[in-house]
Structures are given as structure tokens and as C-alpha cells.
Amino acid sequence: MRYRNIWSEVPPRKVIATPSRFRRGIGKYTVVVSDACNHCLKCVVVCPESVFRARGSKLEPPQDHLCLGIECSKKSNRCMANCPVSAIRVGVNPSVKALGDRRWTADLLMSTWRMAETGSLPKNDLEYRIGGSQGGFDRLRFAFPKRLPKPDLDKNDIDTSITLNRRNDACERIDIPIPVYGGGMSFGSISQVTMLSRIRAYAAWGSFCCTGEGGYPEILYPFDDHIITQVATGLFGVREETIQRVKIVEFKYAQGAKPGLGGHLLGDKVTPAVARIRETVPGSSLFSPFPFHSVYSVEDHKKHIDWIKTVNKRGLVSVKVSTPSDVDMVAVGSYYAGAHIVHLDGSYGGTGAAPDVAKKNIAMPIEYAIPKVHKFLVDEGIRDEICLIASGGARTAYDVAKAIALGADGVVTGTSDLVALECVRCHNCESGRGCARGIATTDAELVGLMDLEWGTRRIINMLWCWRDQLREILYRLGMRSIRELVGRTDVLAHLDYNSNVQDDDVREAIY
């Protein structure tokens, strides 16, 4: 047998069923089988979703996260009616009430888990498009025409790729097949397994994933062509060599979750390995300064970009900024300074650790920033020369499509990837040993909770389902390419301003 080093392999882009790594998935419904069960296994036969499985002649505990719901269970040809001893009860899972928050509702978490497990949408009534924040993306809907505009359009021909270098210059020409790449999460804030899972998944999709501000561990070297390395205010682990390895370099001027503040990595998570990559001291908390003290004007900013372009002549430069009131000026300034990508990170974005006061109150949500910047760039006549990327609160394929319809070219994700890895949004990434679910941690024992192959597949699957949803949305709008969707606010409706807004569910077409 030949030894395969999967740590350095780009995995295939295909859906492989990847169930929960914990004993039991969390579902909207619970299925309880009482002691009255006589193991006749009729339920195994009648259930269309394999909730019931047998091991030998015995019924296993039910996989209730797959259950289609109470309605289904009551039908004459389904489990409850066919149980001769009435041992099966189906009800709403009480634990779900304690799960999730307004932005990431329990439904959204569970439907994302479903996508990560199967590559397709949930078959039951889980909401998979919007959260419960009651504003922004959650109040926008797609207004699909009642009749398909182009019924002969082949869904498989619909193009979801975007171009990252829209300047006519000598730097790399890069198209990515999905309008999504992975946002910066540093080694230290997340585990090496999580970091590699994300990078391998985006590599499988031919896209990119950012290292964040934690240096460039050697284990990432096989994926150089799919990595964006970040230069942030702390300059942790930034070396000439790391900048030359990659095709895209990202300047992080600010982060949406903590606009105007530097990064935080609390001491417990600074293990010797993390400290080595960052060239710091183990156990000592790391606070990045804010801002870049070398940049106080657009001219300084240009000097920064020129520095990168001198070190890496072919590389693209992305500028990640937060969303202040003058974000449009910042975007134009970045264009004239020579950036290829302007990456706006809205105020409701993710983080490994940030003061709550900053997450909630500083800078504007991305839903306002995208149209503002898009319009300004159009008016300036430079919109076609810059790639406008949005992040900070894009949770679903629908959010991606809405961000593009509002004026972005593509979207950066972060939290959704972690949810695919079974993050429950308990908000404890920063403290002590870190994430209890082995995602955002550097603790040796907790890191072992997740397997690289498993993590990679979960994210590949989720992106697969996202791509299918994007194609379905474009199909219903009669568009051949996602590039046609940019700035098309006319295909959106807003619940606060428009009446008779139709349901934009595409579930039936996807599973």
C-alpha cells in the first residue's frame, strides 16, 4: 500500500455524504422510541429518510435530525401509524430553543449542517435562506418572474465564476468558479485542522482562502496557489517569502466585527506552535495595534500597495476595509492606489474574539455599504476595473446572491464555513482552551475532535449546495452568468417597501 499524505492533496470536487462527528445530530424534531418497542423494524422500512436504522435485528436510536416532521410521521404510510406497539413519538426538539441567535437562527444552523452533510437542501421545513435579524438581508427577497424568462436555459451551463483582476495590467489573471472565497482566520484563532479543511475545500473549488493575521504555517505550502496571505497591523508572521508565495495578498486595514480596533488573541490560545509562526512569546496575549501607523492618507496607502507589488510583481492586491460613513471614498482611494480587489467587511462580521461593544455599535452593516460603494464607483467610471468583494454577515447562498444584486462582484465567507464544521455559535471561541467543539482552538485534545478529511468534505458539500442554489436563482431570473446579477437591485424586493412579495423558496428544485 502506498502512503498517501492527504494533508498536501487537493481533494476532488464532489459531494460525499459526511454526517455529524458527534453521536447524534441536532434536528428540529425529536423521535423517541419507548421501551415498548418490539424491534419489528417496520419503521425502518416505511421511513423515507432513514431516520430508523437497524443493527442486526435491533433498532438503533433514531437519527432524528433527518426527520421530516410531525405531519409526515402521522401519515398512514409512515412511522407512527405503522408501529404495532405505538412506541414512536415525534415532537419538536425542545433543545433547539436554546440554540442559535438572531442572526444565525437554529433553523439556519441546522440547514447549513444539512448542506454540509449531504450537499443538498433540507427536505423538511427548516429555513435555509434568512436569519431572524429582521433587517438587511433578512428583509430582502428575490422577486422571481412568475414564468421562467428562458425555459430552454440549461442550469448546468449557468456560469457562477467571477474575475478577480479586472484591471488591464500585468498581474495574474484569476477567475474563480464560484463567487465566493474564504475570509481570513488566523492560525491560533482556529486550529490547524480547521485552517487546512477550509483551504483544501476552497482549493477543491478552484477558489482561494485567506490565512488571516497569524502567519503562514509550512503545512499550507502545497496550497500556495489557493492562498491569500494577509498583511495586518500586527504584521505577525509576515515575511518577504510569504508574500512571494501567493497569487493574492490582502491588506487588512480593518475588520467588520471590530472596526477601528486591532486583532485580539488571548494568551491561552498562544501555544508554542502559534507563537513560533507569529514570532512571539507562548502564553502572552496578542493585541494588534490599530491602525497601520504607517498609513494616514491615500498616498501612504499607495506606498503600502507599491511595497507589495515590488515584492510580488504578479500578485493581486486586495484591500480589506471596514464600513465607515466615508467607505465610498476609501474604496475609490484604494482603486487609485492600485488595488485589484476592494473587500468591504460589514459591521456584523465574524471574529475569534472582539469586544461586544465593537461588534454591535461601530460602522455600518454591509447591506448599506455595498450599494453605496457600487454606486460611487459607477459614478466615478471605474466600477469595471475593480473587483468589489463583500463580507460581514453573509451566511447563506441567498445572502451571497443578494450581496451581488446590491452591487458586489463576490462574497467572502467565514462563519458559514465554521457552521459547516458544526459550530453552534456559543460565542466562546476566545476563552480558556477555546472552542469546545474543536474548531476555534489550539488545545491539543480539543483539536483532535475533528478530522481533516471530514472537515474538508463538509465545506466542499456546503459550497456545492450554495453553487446549486445560485444557479437556481439565476435560472429563475433568466441569467446565464452571475456577472449579470451585479447591481441588479430590480430583481430584489424589500419587505418594508414592497407589498405582495412572493416566497423565493427554491427548495423543491434542489433536493
Add this chain to the structure above:
Amino acid sequence: MPKKYHIEVRPTPNRYPQIGRSGIVDWGEGCLKCPSCVKHECVYNVYRQRTFSAETNADTIDELCKDCFRCVQGCPKRLIHKALNPEWENLGDDVYTPEVVAANWEQAKTGKIPVSGAGYGGAFVGKGFDSMWTDMSEIVRPTRDGIHGREYISTVVDLGRWPANLRFDERGNLSTQPLPMVRVPIPVLFDIPAFGDMSSRVWHAVALAASELGTLAIIPQAEVEPLSDLRSWLVPLLETDGWDRKWIRQFRMVELADSSDTEERFDRIKRIDEGIIVSVRVPATVDAATRAWELTDHGVDIIHFVADERGYEPGVPDARHLKDVIRAQHGALVERGVRDEITVMASGGIAMAEHVIKSILCGANVVGIDLPLLLALECRLCRNCAEGGECPVRLSTIDPRWGAQRIVNLVGAWHNQCLEMMGAMGIREARRLRGEEGRVMFFEDLETDTFARLFKGREG
């Protein structure tokens, strides 16, 4: 440069178990007694630390659990479930939400600013202070790195009046007399809570905290006597009588509730000692602008707009929020050309650190906090005391030193959060925040510029 202001916070434990967001419901029935039970594998050791409080009849697990769901997913017999704690859901009201109450408790306990992982999990926008975002600076404007002490950000504000102009005599010497002024190191004064299981111990804690922080506490005249050692930090809210020349001269500042004879009472105090700062307590309503003009014209030092405890116009149907009241009042004073002559204080509904900054951005010079003082002392806002019932945390029995440290911790944490927000805006002086509406993004404005522009008047 003035000596750097520093608040000495110290971990100060709770007296009572806290109310947690969610609890664990587990059944013993059907347990397989697995040799490696998921309860023993808890990352946070919650099950090992678990005790039962006989006093409150509560299982401490609800306070300790961090909602990771590992045990829920791991138990082979599915005997463990999570549920929202009904006590948590019933905590507070729509302004003092369970999250706000718990965050203040935690800050009073630790003195640390709340930091958490993952992005914001709340609503897109809310009422009152939740319908505005503060600005930040990047690339084209400098920020300030205040929180880690790398740059100095001052939160000092001055209380009092400023002359509209300076006069000079024939020789060119200044002839205008300087006006009295009190300088406080933080733009936060302590105001009188609308309810509470108050006692002399509680007032003592409040006064002690004010003295340690170097700020002022507004306290009912009747409660001042036992605290005379701390009088420099007290602002008695004067009753109509019961005070004399000698007594009132002990204080740097006093407050009057606005009434038909406010001007006469003001004049009487100023005749005794011009150096006493006099604040007039006015209900915070948008329509009070003419009253604010009258008081300013009469020479009052501070106008203190008091909203109800939730931060809305008191006793008005369709009450507007304090932030709108301050904006309107600030605007009216600006319009009359007298805004820079007078101090405006705002209180009522200031429940979190960001409300301090947001109030000042809307036009106040300084804010007063009330219920958070009680939250620091573990108040649960059940309002039993207001109906003559018993306080579940027996607030009136506290040790004043414990209480003072809890309040100092809370204000220390708030102060650091104010520094974060000011740093992000690139504003290094609290005095320069006042009415700086260019550094605020209001929901209504963003909505008009964005979604109303795109979607209003269009067929869905």
C-alpha cells in the same frame, strides 16, 4: 499632559447565583451508567463543579453551562436536553434585556469589558440607541489606540457655564470673571434610580464609588446626612426647604427639580455662594426647548434632562427616545446661539457603555446612570420593591465597600469600552464628542439613502 486616569478594578464575587441563559434538563431514568459518561467529558467541567444552592433552590449548572451542546449530542440514550431558562426570559424589559442585565452583572463582578467570539448575534437594528452606529476611521483619518495605553484618550468633561465672550479693560487685561466649574474624569454622573431596595448602605456604596472614581453622585437631600465625609462627591437633590446657608456651602454642586419657582430658588443659592454649580432637573421631552432657553437665559449652569427609566419621554403618549430628545434640545440651543454656554446632562435608560458615547454624540455633555448602579449590586429589575415586596437579592443589606467596588468595576469596564469607541472614531477627547453628529450613522438616514432609494414606490 494630565496624569493618566486609571480605574482600579478588582474581581468582586457575586453574593447570589446568577441567572443563566439556558439550563440543562437531564433525566436519570434509563441511564446506562456508561463508564465514560459525557458528563465527565465536559470541556468546562460543569458537571464536576455542579452544586445545589439550598437558598435559591437553584442548580448551579444553569450558571456554568456554556451551551456547547456536546453532552446533548453525546449521550447515547439522549437523556440530556437544553432549555431556555424561563427566569432568564423574564428578566428585565425591552431596554434592559436579559443580555444587557447579565452583561452589567458580569462587568460589575470582573471589571472587564465583555469580549466574546463569533460575530454579533442580535437584531439588525433596534429602538432608541440601537438605531444608530458610531463611525470609525481608516486610511484617510487617524484613529487612536487608547485601550492598550499606546495613545492617551481623555474622557474628562467640565460641568458648569462658559461665558459667551470675554471682556477686556482699557489696558487689555481680562476683566471677565472665570465662572465656577467642576471637572470630572469621566462623562458619567450617578443619578437617582427610579426604584430599588434602597437603604443607607446602598447610598453609601454609591457615594463611595463616586469618590473613588472622582465623579459625582446625585442623592436625595434626606440621604446626604450620614455621608457627610464624602460631601465633595455628592450632589444633593434639594427639597424645597430644610437647608441653610452653612449646609449648602459644603457642596460643589446641587440640583433642583424644575418647578414654578426654580429661578427664585436658583437666585437664592447663587446669592449664598456663586461658586456652587446648580443643575436643574427637567423632564426629557422634545417640547421642553423653550424651557431650556429660559433656564439658559437665566444663567443656570446645567440642564439635566431626565427620561423615564427606560429612556423615553416621561408620561407622554407615543414617547420619543432620549436620543431624539437630546438631539432636538441640542439643536434648539445651537439655533439660539447659546449651546456653548451651558452644560447639558442626560439620564434615564443609559444601560450600557455605548449609550454614554451615543448620548454625547447626540448633544449631551455628560450622562447620568441610574439602574446600572443597582445592576452592579446584583439587582434583577424584578420591581418587587416598587410594589412593597421583598428583594430577591436583599440589596439593602449589602456591605457598602463591596457595593462600591462593584460599581467601580462596572464603570471601569464602561470607561474602557468608551475608549474603544472613541479610539475607533479617532476622537481623543470626550469634550469633542459632544454633538458630533458627523461621526454617527442614524438608521433612518442610511435607510433613506439606501433601501428607500432603491425600493420605495416600486411594485414588489
